[in-house]
Amino acid sequence: xxxxxxxxxKWFLAAFSVFYFGIVWIFFQIFYRKELLLQKVYKSxxxxxxxxxxxxxxxxxxxxxxxSEFDSFYRLAKTLTRIxxxxxxxxxxxxxxxxxxxxxxxxxxxxxxxxxxxxxREAEKHFVILLKGKGEK
Amino acid sequence: MKTGQVKYQIVIILVLGVYIYxxxxxxRYTINPNALILSLSFFYAxxxxxxxxxxxxxxxxxPLERKAPPPIPDLSVDIYIPTYNEDISxxxxxxxxxxxxxxxxxxxxxxxxxxxxxxKKAAEWGCGYITRKERLxxxxxxxxxxxxxxxxxxxxxxxxxxVPQPDFLDKTIGYFLDxxxxxxxxxxxxxxxxxxxxxxxxxxxxxxxxxxxxxRLIMPxxxxxxxxxxxxxxAIFRKKALQDVGGFATGSITEDFHTTINLxxxxxxxxxxxxxxxxxxxxxxxxxxxxQQLRWAxxxxxxxxxxNPVFKKGLxxxxxxxxxxxxxxxxxxxxxxxxxxxxxxxxxxxxSPIRTFDFPxxxxxxxxxxxxxxxxxxVTRGYGKIFYCECFVTMNFFVVIKATFRSILGLFxxxxxxxxxxxxxxxxxxxxxxxxxxxxxxxxxxxVAWGGLKLYYEISSGWIGNASIIFWNGVNGLLIFSVVxxxxxxxxxxxxxxxxxAVPVRYSVEESTGSxxxxxVTRDINECGxxxxxxSPLPLDKKILLSLYLDKKILxxxxxxxxxxxxxxxxxxxxxxxxxxxxxxxxEMDLINLYCFNTILPRFRYKFGKKSSGISRRFFKFSSQKxxxxxxxxxxxxxxxxxxxxxxxxIVVTNDISMSGLSFTSYVPLESGAILTLKTITPFGTLxxxxxxxxxxxxVAGHSYFIGVKFIKLFNHAENILLDITDGK
Numbered sequence: 001x002x003x004x005x006x007x008x009x010k011w012f013l014a015a016f017s018v019f020y021f022g023i024v025w026i027f028f029q030i031f032y033r034k035e036l037l038l039q040k041v042y043k044s045x046x047x048x049x050x051x052x053x054x055x056x057x058x059x060x061x062x063x064x065x066x067x068s069e070f071d072s073f074y075r076l077a078k079t080l081t082r083i084x085x086x087x088x089x090x091x092x093x094x095x096x097x098x099x100x101x102x103x104x105x106x107x108x109x110x111x112x113x114x115x116x117x118x119x120x121r122e123a124e125k126h127f128v129i130l131l132k133g134k135g136e137k
Numbered sequence: 138m139k140t141g142q143v144k145y146q147i148v149i150i151l152v153l154g155v156y157i158y159x160x161x162x163x164x165r166y167t168i169n170p171n172a173l174i175l176s177l178s179f180f181y182a183x184x185x186x187x188x189x190x191x192x193x194x195x196x197x198x199x200p201l202e203r204k205a206p207p208p209i210p211d212l213s214v215d216i217y218i219p220t221y222n223e224d225i226s227x228x229x230x231x232x233x234x235x236x237x238x239x240x241x242x243x244x245x246x247x248x249x250x251x252x253x254x255x256x257k258k259a260a261e262w263g264c265g266y267i268t269r270k271e272r273l274x275x276x277x278x279x280x281x282x283x284x285x286x287x288x289x290x291x292x293x294x295x296x297x298x299x300v301p302q303p304d305f306l307d308k309t310i311g312y313f314l315d316x317x318x319x320x321x322x323x324x325x326x327x328x329x330x331x332x333x334x335x336x337x338x339x340x341x342x343x344x345x346x347x348x349x350x351x352x353r354l355i356m357p358x359x360x361x362x363x364x365x366x367x368x369x370x371x372a373i374f375r376k377k378a379l380q381d382v383g384g385f386a387t388g389s390i391t392e393d394f395h396t397t398i399n400l401x402x403x404x405x406x407x408x409x410x411x412x413x414x415x416x417x418x419x420x421x422x423x424x425x426x427x428x429q430q431l432r433w434a435x436x437x438x439x440x441x442x443x444x445n446p447v448f449k450k451g452l453x454x455x456x457x458x459x460x461x462x463x464x465x466x467x468x469x470x471x472x473x474x475x476x477x478x479x480x481x482x483x484x485x486x487x488x489s490p491i492r493t494f495d496f497p498x499x500x501x502x503x504x505x506x507x508x509x510x511x512x513x514x515x516v517t518r519g520y521g522k523i524f525y526c527e528c529f530v531t532m533n534f535f536v537v538i539k540a541t542f543r544s545i546l547g548l549f550x551x552x553x554x555x556x557x558x559x560x561x562x563x564x565x566x567x568x569x570x571x572x573x574x575x576x577x578x579x580x581x582x583x584x585v586a587w588g589g590l591k592l593y594y595e596i597s598s599g600w601i602g603n604a605s606i607i608f609w610n611g612v613n614g615l616l617i618f619s620v621v622x623x624x625x626x627x628x629x630x631x632x633x634x635x636x637x638x639a640v641p642v643r644y645s646v647e648e649s650t651g652s653x654x655x656x657x658v659t660r661d662i663n664e665c666g667x668x669x670x671x672x673s674p675l676p677l678d679k680k681i682l683l684s685l686y687l688d689k690k691i692l693x694x695x696x697x698x699x700x701x702x703x704x705x706x707x708x709x710x711x712x713x714x715x716x717x718x719x720x721x722x723x724x725e726m727d728l729i730n731l732y733c734f735n736t737i738l739p740r741f742r743y744k745f746g747k748k749s750s751g752i753s754r755r756f757f758k759f760s761s762q763k764x765x766x767x768x769x770x771x772x773x774x775x776x777x778x779x780x781x782x783x784x785x786x787x788i789v790v791t792n793d794i795s796m797s798g799l800s801f802t803s804y805v806p807l808e809s810g811a812i813l814t815l816k817t818i819t820p821f822g823t824l825x826x827x828x829x830x831x832x833x834x835x836x837v838a839g840h841s842y843f844i845g846v847k848f849i850k851l852f853n854h855a856e857n858i859l860l861d862i863t864d865g866k
Contacts, residue, residue, distance in 0.1 A: 004625045
């Protein structure tokens, strides 16, 4: 079989493209299943399923997040707020603030949550940074 | 210094200035500590690019255009044609070209293949035949052996496929008045435009080939620094200089570069005469092209270890820089690989080679790229087309990386092999030879999809960074797609290349209803046949009689029509015929070959030669045309019989035609202001007119003149015919 002829055939190219991008899509769904599920939960108007969110939380909290995962962790934090899981929320926010120490809104959120949980010492540390007007570098 | 160069030098300085600014910015603000290896690799690629640009600019600082001095009479010249296994029909053309060289000389075939049939042919062709028992040191060894066997003061080297023009020695031997001159190199000009290395646009009359940038611009630039180098063929040497350095350098597979360094280090000089004086075959297919590229890259890179020009005694600083840039130039595979795989890694690993893809970085990057591309297009004066150059870099990066490792392994005993580039052959592309490109291309498109899905599902933060990476992957993917598309294209390739050119032809064929005869023009021609355009269809089953008007000579022969088809142009009144000559003698074949090499090819070069890029024209405001024509000239080749008052009729072919005039290429000089009677054969009938020559200029020395004619009188239905031809424009 002439491979060169085959790869120049437009029908082969069309079929291959569909197959190829299909495979890419499947791999994407598998690779990012946690993030995609979180996205679904986050966007849903119904009250999230607590056990589902906690499973996601446990899976996501294992590795340290990098900057590219910031959005996913942020969404997790928002979802945890909705199901009132404050302790877990603070853990997520602590991880996020390490990734983006310059994010003042995030720091304020963390400081307020710590304050509401009665963890004043920890909250104070963040309020001081905010009042100094700069993020931790 | 030529004043015309100053504008290019200003552009060079501007581009390098912007490059330095960009690199400083990159180093200070964009190195990503979270992906240090990736980020530094990317930065290395940019720095490599800067050094390439700087070395390139140094060489292009002031390209020389030399005027050939008059030839020195009575010097003894030997022409060497080293061969190993090339087809005898290819050698025949070279011998034919040599036999037409005006300056007295002796021609020798140096046959390393030791072929008795070639020895017999050499005797038949009246040239010397030299062979040897052992094939030691490949081409260099072959040449050195011949140096001992012949006694000429000067030696010309032509590769087997390199067909010289008659004035080769007339234009080069005069330089040797300078007793310290060792060699004169002339450009390599590839003529088989059906090779995948060419980009030809028949409608716009444009052709581009990768090698022209080097031979028509970089080499003259090096000449300014007394650093032109012997390029393996189409060069003439002073034998004494070669003997002084122990002959052609052995021990390397690029004997040309090595010999050049040896000559310069012994205080000899070299000159580059930037005028095409010979024509040769480009590798037709990717396999042979890669064989050639691998040999050049490996040979040149190994010079870094074997005869490093930076440390070699006796060279000037500019020579060291120029020769070092030859070596450095072959390292382009590494930065190219980085540019290709960087966005793939970025999208899959979620790592960014840039600290933040923010607006301050993006505008600087875009500005830098615009300046770089524009600057490159301008300083390369129409020889460098950024997209085509990128395609060739993408095509070759893997081969030159392989060559780099081979040259390093050479230090540990890996022996380099001189592989002859197959010029006459045509081998189909193997999937394995494009595997690196295919794999990277698939990953690039995968990267586009992956990045797109990430954006769609909002999985990663920073859409600008993501979009930039997707765009980068897309550009790389399309570049690779374009390369693969081009090199796998199933061209209709003949065994022997046909020269593109219009020759007037008279045909006649006996039919049952009477004889059919008329005029036509060729589209292409070689010694085996022509593509003939006529205004009525020719029968497939009959022999036709052809008269080919090869300027002053007329060749009568029989031919058979292999296929015919009606073309869309001229309201479907034109027919293209593939014809094959029958019973053509060897002398007649030689006549056609000589006409092709010495007349059609120079005319093709004139018509399809270098045209400055659009960017360059706009930059220097060259776009304003000198002549604003009243009527659009239609580029069409039609046979025309031209009669001037004092000369015998000429049968020529038009270049273009309009309502107000036409132009043609004459093989005899005609004077401006002369009145001509023109009988143009068109699909709509014969156009009779009288015209005055408004433009007459020599386009190829000695035999081709551009003649522009304005109609002053139209006879019979000429106006209607012109309206039909030009659609009234």
